[in-house]
Amino acid sequence: MNVGIGARVKRKEDKRFITGKGKYTDDVRVENQAYAAFVRSPHAHAKVKGIDKSAALAMEGVIDVLDGGQLTGDGIGNIICGWAVTSKDGSPMNMGPWSALATDRVRYVGDAVAVVIAESQALARIAAEAVEVEYEVLPAVASAAKALAAGAPQVHDNAPGNLIFDWEIGDAAATDAALAGAAHVTEISLTNNRLSPNPMEPRSAVAIYDAAEEHYTLYTTSQNPHVARLVLSAFYNVAPEHKLRVIAPDVGGGFGSKIYIYPEEITCLWASMKTGHSVKWTGDRAEAFMTDAHGRDHVSTARIGFDANNRITGFKVDTIANFGAYMSLFSSAVPTYLYATLLSGQYDIANIHANVRAVYTNTVPVDAYRGAGRPEACYLVERIMETAARELGVDPAELRRINFIRAFPHQTPVIMNYDIGDFEANLDQAMAAADVAGFAARKAEAAGRGKLRGLGYSSYIEACGIAPSAAVGSLGAGVGLWESAEVRVNPVGTIEILTGSHSHGQGHETTFAQIVAERFGLPIENVAIVHGDTDKVQFGMGTYGSRSGAVGMSAIVKAMDKVEAKVKKIAAHVLEASEDDIVIEGGEVKVAGTDKAMGWHEVGLAAYTAHNLPPEMEPGLKESAFYDPANFTFPAGTYICEVEVDPETGTVEIVQFTASDDFGTIINPMIVEGQVHGGIAQGVGQALLEQVVYDDDAQLITGSFMDYAMPRADDLPSYNVNHASTICPNNPLGMKGCGEAGAIGSPPAVINAITDAIGNNNLAMPATPLAVWKAIQAAG
Amino acid sequence: MTEVTMTVNGRKVRRDVPDETLLSEFLRESLRLTGTHVGCDTTQCGACVVHVNGAAVKSCSALAVALDGAEVTTIEGLAPNGELHPMQKAFNDNHGLQCGFCTPGMIMTSVDMVEKAKAAGKTLTEAEIRHGLEGNICRCTGYHNIVKAVAQAAQEM
Numbered sequence: 001m002n003v004g005i006g007a008r009v010k011r012k013e014d015k016r017f018i019t020g021k022g023k024y025t026d027d028v029r030v031e032n033q034a035y036a037a038f039v040r041s042p043h044a045h046a047k048v049k050g051i052d053k054s055a056a057l058a059m060e061g062v063i064d065v066l067d068g069g070q071l072t073g074d075g076i077g078n079i080i081c082g083w084a085v086t087s088k089d090g091s092p093m094n095m096g097p098w099s100a101l102a103t104d105r106v107r108y109v110g111d112a113v114a115v116v117i118a119e120s121q122a123l124a125r126i127a128a129e130a131v132e133v134e135y136e137v138l139p140a141v142a143s144a145a146k147a148l149a150a151g152a153p154q155v156h157d158n159a160p161g162n163l164i165f166d167w168e169i170g171d172a173a174a175t176d177a178a179l180a181g182a183a184h185v186t187e188i189s190l191t192n193n194r195l196s197p198n199p200m201e202p203r204s205a206v207a208i209y210d211a212a213e214e215h216y217t218l219y220t221t222s223q224n225p226h227v228a229r230l231v232l233s234a235f236y237n238v239a240p241e242h243k244l245r246v247i248a249p250d251v252g253g254g255f256g257s258k259i260y261i262y263p264e265e266i267t268c269l270w271a272s273m274k275t276g277h278s279v280k281w282t283g284d285r286a287e288a289f290m291t292d293a294h295g296r297d298h299v300s301t302a303r304i305g306f307d308a309n310n311r312i313t314g315f316k317v318d319t320i321a322n323f324g325a326y327m328s329l330f331s332s333a334v335p336t337y338l339y340a341t342l343l344s345g346q347y348d349i350a351n352i353h354a355n356v357r358a359v360y361t362n363t364v365p366v367d368a369y370r371g372a373g374r375p376e377a378c379y380l381v382e383r384i385m386e387t388a389a390r391e392l393g394v395d396p397a398e399l400r401r402i403n404f405i406r407a408f409p410h411q412t413p414v415i416m417n418y419d420i421g422d423f424e425a426n427l428d429q430a431m432a433a434a435d436v437a438g439f440a441a442r443k444a445e446a447a448g449r450g451k452l453r454g455l456g457y458s459s460y461i462e463a464c465g466i467a468p469s470a471a472v473g474s475l476g477a478g479v480g481l482w483e484s485a486e487v488r489v490n491p492v493g494t495i496e497i498l499t500g501s502h503s504h505g506q507g508h509e510t511t512f513a514q515i516v517a518e519r520f521g522l523p524i525e526n527v528a529i530v531h532g533d534t535d536k537v538q539f540g541m542g543t544y545g546s547r548s549g550a551v552g553m554s555a556i557v558k559a560m561d562k563v564e565a566k567v568k569k570i571a572a573h574v575l576e577a578s579e580d581d582i583v584i585e586g587g588e589v590k591v592a593g594t595d596k597a598m599g600w601h602e603v604g605l606a607a608y609t610a611h612n613l614p615p616e617m618e619p620g621l622k623e624s625a626f627y628d629p630a631n632f633t634f635p636a637g638t639y640i641c642e643v644e645v646d647p648e649t650g651t652v653e654i655v656q657f658t659a660s661d662d663f664g665t666i667i668n669p670m671i672v673e674g675q676v677h678g679g680i681a682q683g684v685g686q687a688l689l690e691q692v693v694y695d696d697d698a699q700l701i702t703g704s705f706m707d708y709a710m711p712r713a714d715d716l717p718s719y720n721v722n723h724a725s726t727i728c729p730n731n732p733l734g735m736k737g738c739g740e741a742g743a744i745g746s747p748p749a750v751i752n753a754i755t756d757a758i759g760n761n762n763l764a765m766p767a768t769p770l771a772v773w774k775a776i777q778a779a780g
Numbered sequence: 781m782t783e784v785t786m787t788v789n790g791r792k793v794r795r796d797v798p799d800e801t802l803l804s805e806f807l808r809e810s811l812r813l814t815g816t817h818v819g820c821d822t823t824q825c826g827a828c829v830v831h832v833n834g835a836a837v838k839s840c841s842a843l844a845v846a847l848d849g850a851e852v853t854t855i856e857g858l859a860p861n862g863e864l865h866p867m868q869k870a871f872n873d874n875h876g877l878q879c880g881f882c883t884p885g886m887i888m889t890s891v892d893m894v895e896k897a898k899a900a901g902k903t904l905t906e907a908e909i910r911h912g913l914e915g916n917i918c919r920c921t922g923y924h925n926i927v928k929a930v931a932q933a934a935q936e937m
Binding site for chain 1: 856917927
C-alpha cells in the first residue's frame, strides 16, 4: 500500500481519540494537586479599591488567595505584545501595562483580580465568590469607533485617545491620483464581525513546582509550547528556560486562541511556587468567552477605481481595528502585516494604500483567529470586487479574470512577492464543479418555488508558511519564525521525528510519518512523531499560520537529507562501493546495478555498533535541522457559494459550496480536505451565525453557547472540494499550506451569494434571518 | 457525601461522592474515565455524552446520586474486547475527527441515533443524521466527514 506523498492514509493518531484514551491537559492529575479559581471583574472598567480575602481564607480547604500586588511584588512581568508596529509619524505603538492579575485597575469583564487556590475545584470556585473586591466603576467603551471619539473613556493612560498606533502602507498620493482619474469608482463600508474562536477543549493548565530543584513543569493547552516557555521565561520572569518544562499534550483545537500565553498559565506557575502545591486550572466555557483572545472586529471603508476597460487602477482602504483592553502576543501584526499586505488579492493593482488605526476598548483582547488578518483582507477585496461587478454590469467572474495576476513572481505594492499561482485555473475548476452554466435554470426553478437563489464568488489569496525570519524581523517581529526538526534513526531502524510543530487536530502524526516513510521506503508504523514537550524537542515555533507543512516539514526534509548522506557513507564503506552508487529503496540500501545491499535496519545497527564505520565518522544516526523559509507561501483559490433564501423568513440555505484550492503539493488529500471542510464551516459560521456582542457598557452579552451561535451539523452543507495546484518553488516539498484557506475564502462567497439572491448589497455579517429579512424589505 | 453504586462499562463501582457531583465529574474524577469530555457549561456541546441505561445522555446535566443503580457506558466501554465498534471504525475510515475532543460524545450520540433508527426499522437520511447531531458541536471538521462516518456505520451496525 502506498503511504507516501499523495496517499489517503488513515490517521495513526485516531485510535486513542476514538477509544477515549487521548490525553488532554485536564486529564492530567499529579501528586499534591490543588485547584485554582479566578476572581474576575464583573465590570468592564473600574478602579480596584481593595480586596477582602478574609471570608475565602477562612474556608476549610482554601490554601491561599493571591492578588496582583503579590504577583508583581514577586517580579512577575507584564504580558507583552511581541511585534512592534510603528505609527506613520515614527512613534512607537502605545502598549499599556497588562499584569496577569490586575493591581489597581480592571479593563474588561473577566479581567482577573485574584486567584483562589483550594483543595478541590468546586471549593476554589465557591471561595472565589467569597472574595470581596471593592470597585470604583469607570465609564467603559466597547466599540473601536466610539473609543476614538473625543471624550471617550480612556482605557490606558499611555494611549491618548485610545490610539495604539496609526499605521499606513503603500503610496497614498499615487493611489489618490489613480482614484481621481478612474472611469469608475466603487465604494464600500463594512464590518468584519468579532468572533470567539471556541476550540471545543477549554484552556487548561497544570503547574508543578519542584522546590528542591527550583524547577517548574507546566502542562498546558498550547499550540506552541516552546514559545510559551520562551516568553514565560524571558518576559514574565517565571523561571529561566532550563528550569521550566512546558508540555502541550493532546490539545483539543486551537484556531489561534492557544498561541498566546494568558494570565491563567502565568498565575498557576507562580502560585505553584507560592503555595507549594501543584496547581490546576481548567476554564469553563463562560471563562473561554471572556478570556480567550477574540478575532476580527474591523471596521473598514474602501474605494476601488477602474479604467474604461474595467482594469483596477487603485485601491484605498481605511480600517479601524479593535484590540480590546490589552495588546495580546501577536495582536499588532494581525491588522497590519497579515492584513494590509494581502489587499492586492489575486489582482494586478498598481496603486494601493491602506491606513490602519489600532484602538483600545474595554473588551477581551483581540488577536489571531484562524486566518488572522487575511480573512479581513479577503472579505474587503472580494466584497468590493463583487459590488463593482454589479455596478459596472460585468459578470463577477469576468471582472476577476480581467484583473488576475498572470505572471510570476509578482511584486505587489504592499510588500508581498507572490511566487507562483494560476488563479484562472482555480476559477475555471470551481465554475465547472459548481455548474455555474446551469445556475440561471436553477434560479428560475427556485423562483417557481418562491425562493430567491443567488451565486457568490470569492477568489482568495493568503500568505502562509509563516515566516521568513529576516523579513518579519525587519517588520518588527520579536522572534524568528523558522522551524526545527530532529530525525533519530534507532539501532533497529525505526525512526523518531522530533518536531517543533504542534498538532492539535492537524494530523501530523500521520502526514509527517508519510514523508519519512516515502523517503526511506519504510512502513509508516516504523515512524513515530514526537512533539509538544520542551524536554524532548529542543526548540520550535509551533503551529499556526498554516506553517506546519511548508516550514515544519521542510525542516524534517533538511534533517532527512543529512541522515541520507550519512547512511550512504556507511553503506558505501560496508559494501565497499562508491557513495554516489548507493540508492535507498524499499527499506534497503543498495549499490545501484548490483545485488549488493544492506537492510535499512542493518545500516542503523552499523551506525550504533560502530564496529566498521568510515574513518573519522562519529557513531550514531541522528541529525537535526533548522529551516527558515525564503518567502511566505501563497495558497489561493476560488470558492463559489450558492444559496436559497426564503423571502418570507429571511432564512438562508447553502445549497452548494464549491472550493478549488491551490495548496501546492498535497501530502494526504484526506487530511487536507478535512482542513478545508473545517475552515469553510468556520467561515460560514462567521457569515451566517457568529457574533460576539457587547452592550454599550461593554458587558459581554454572548457568554455561552446559548447566546453565541456555533455552526451545528444541520446549519451546514456538504462541501464540494477540488484542487488545482501549482508547486511552491520556495520549499523542498513544494507545499503552500491548507489550514486557514477555508476560513479566509468562504465569508465573502456566502455574503456575495445572499446579496445576489436578494438584490440588496447592503448586508452585514452575520446574515441572520432577521438581518436578511430586513435587507429584503429595504430592497423593496 | 452519598454512596453511589453504578455499573460502568460492565464493571460494578461504588463511591462516596458529594451530592452536587455531576455524572461527568463522577466518571472523570472518581473513576478516572477521562474519555468523557466537558466542553461547555450549558448542556450545548455534547462532548460529555454517555449512555445511561441504553440511551444517550449529556453527563454534565445528570447528578451522580440520581443515577444510583444505573448502567452506564462511556467511550472507553464501546470496544470492550479491543475490537473497534463499527462507529469508531467509521470515524477513522472517514476522517471524522481532527482534534478528538468532541469525538467521544459524537460517537456515543451517533451510536444511539443509529440504534434507535434500526429499532424503528428506519434508514437514516443525510438530513436526519445532521439533525441527530444537532446537540453535538464540532469546531474542526465542519461535520462533512462525521456525517459520512455515521452513514457508513449505519450500514455496518
